[in-house]
Amino acid sequence: MIRFRFLQLSDLHFGSPMASSKLMLPPEKLAQRHAEFEALVRSLPEMVATHKVDALLLPGDLWDHESFGSSGQLSQFRVLYNTLCQMEIPVVITPGNHDYYSTSSFYHPQVLALNDFPAWPSHITIFTSPRFESKDLPGWEGQVQLTGKAFFDNIEFYQDTGSARYERVLSGLEPNAPAEVLRILQFHGSRDDANRFEEKIAAPFSKQELLALNYDYAAVGHYHRYDTFTDSTDVVRGAYAGSPFARGMDETGERYGILGELIKDGTGLAEARIQPLVLDPRKIVHLSVQLGQIQSLEELQTQVIADLAMKAQPQDMVYLALQGRIPPGLAVDWEALEKSWGQSLFHLRLDHDQVTLSYDIQCFLEDPYSLEGRYIQAIQNAIATAPAEEKTILEQALYMGLDALTQREILVR
Numbered sequence: 001m002i003r004f005r006f007l008q009l010s011d012l013h014f015g016s017p018m019a020s021s022k023l024m025l026p027p028e029k030l031a032q033r034h035a036e037f038e039a040l041v042r043s044l045p046e047m048v049a050t051h052k053v054d055a056l057l058l059p060g061d062l063w064d065h066e067s068f069g070s071s072g073q074l075s076q077f078r079v080l081y082n083t084l085c086q087m088e089i090p091v092v093i094t095p096g097n098h099d100y101y102s103t104s105s106f107y108h109p110q111v112l113a114l115n116d117f118p119a120w121p122s123h124i125t126i127f128t129s130p131r132f133e134s135k136d137l138p139g140w141e142g143q144v145q146l147t148g149k150a151f152f153d154n155i156e157f158y159q160d161t162g163s164a165r166y167e168r169v170l171s172g173l174e175p176n177a178p179a180e181v182l183r184i185l186q187f188h189g190s191r192d193d194a195n196r197f198e199e200k201i202a203a204p205f206s207k208q209e210l211l212a213l214n215y216d217y218a219a220v221g222h223y224h225r226y227d228t229f230t231d232s233t234d235v236v237r238g239a240y241a242g243s244p245f246a247r248g249m250d251e252t253g254e255r256y257g258i259l260g261e262l263i264k265d266g267t268g269l270a271e272a273r274i275q276p277l278v279l280d281p282r283k284i285v286h287l288s289v290q291l292g293q294i295q296s297l298e299e300l301q302t303q304v305i306a307d308l309a310m311k312a313q314p315q316d317m318v319y320l321a322l323q324g325r326i327p328p329g330l331a332v333d334w335e336a337l338e339k340s341w342g343q344s345l346f347h348l349r350l351d352h353d354q355v356t357l358s359y360d361i362q363c364f365l366e367d368p369y370s371l372e373g374r375y376i377q378a379i380q381n382a383i384a385t386a387p388a389e390e391k392t393i394l395e396q397a398l399y400m401g402l403d404a405l406t407q408r409e410i411l412v413r
């Protein structure tokens with residue numbers, strides 16, 4: 001019987017500036033996030049020891065770049081490189097579209113040597129062919145076999161403009177190890193039906209194509225959200241760990257690595273037990289708050305504070321988008337509110353671009369012969385007799401009509 005425990009991590013994009021996010025972290029918080037990311041990377045040897053894993057599986061986009069660029073990139077390359085070199089267990093890397101393999105890649109032995117780094121040690125297996133290859137896991141010869149491939153460029157494409165060059169990544173692949181060997185597939189690619197933040201595709205495949213190949217487990221990278229692939233009997237046959245560290249708005253919610261155990265007895269498929277392991281001490285929360293019929297600053301505060309308390313924790317980074325209307329004449333100091341709401345959090349960014357002014361309806365009605373007055377009267381009559389589901393639409397129409405009639409500057413900045 002083969003019992004194999006692993007930690008799966010991908011899409012760290014280590015070395016990325018993290019500065020372009022809508023969160024707009026100020027320099028000191030950005031520096032803190034870089035330090036936290038580095039601490040996470042440096043904690044990997046301890047993590048694999050704590051969880052007693054046999055191997056570290058890394059299906060791509062470990063670094064945000066594929067070669068040595070600026071000195072900043074060099075120093076961040078060094079941190080992760082040194083950590084992987086210190087590992088006392090096998091490490092398997094299948095380069096992704098960001099850290100793709102090429103003749104100028106740091107995965108290339110000559111490039112590494114030219115930049116004064118010692119050669120990749122023997123416990124680290126790097127797949128460097130654009131076609132799938134199979135290799136025995138060091139120390140597990142005849143028991144565990146990895147099948148993987150490397151990306152060789154960083155070109156993603158949009159679904160509707162895909163060229164023939166981007167063939168189905170799994171087409172033509174056949175497992176070639178004996179059935180009693182634990183067979184793990186590892187690569188970086190886009191599952192057709194996975195949760196995607198955007199529609200860009202790299203190395204497409206479907207769950208059906210993957211399951212038909214009968215690998216015991218597939219460790220896949222590229223999409224930044226944790227997602228498992230289960231067969232028709234709900235057995236896990238592969239997974240995306242997602243990105244382990246929250247860098248931008250496409251990485252909301254908890255960030256994970258995968259702790260897995262594969263148990264293979266005989267020639268049938270292995271039993272896979274996997275669990276997500278939270279790796280980032282903070283998370284990004286994208287909170288949209290629809291303002292109700294608020295009449296005062298106090299009501300606005302109460303509603304937002306209640307939502308924040310429910311959805312975010314003190315260590316989190318919150319992007320708070322307010323929508324709705326506030327009474328005319330209500331003076332709101334948005335900057336002060338952002339500061340005050342952010343005090344109980346690591347960070348808060350307030351977006352009030354979608355907040356508009358409501359109207360003093362009573363004032364319009366006092367002049368029943370005005371266009372606005374007659375319009376309001378007509379809509380209110382309709383609201384009084386409308387079924388419940390139409391009332392909301394009519395209420396919205398009331399305000400949109402008034403916006404048009406009064407030709408008001410719609411957005412309050």
Ligand SMILES: [Mn+2]
Pocket residue numbers: 061096097098188221222223
């Ligand atoms: Mn990728």
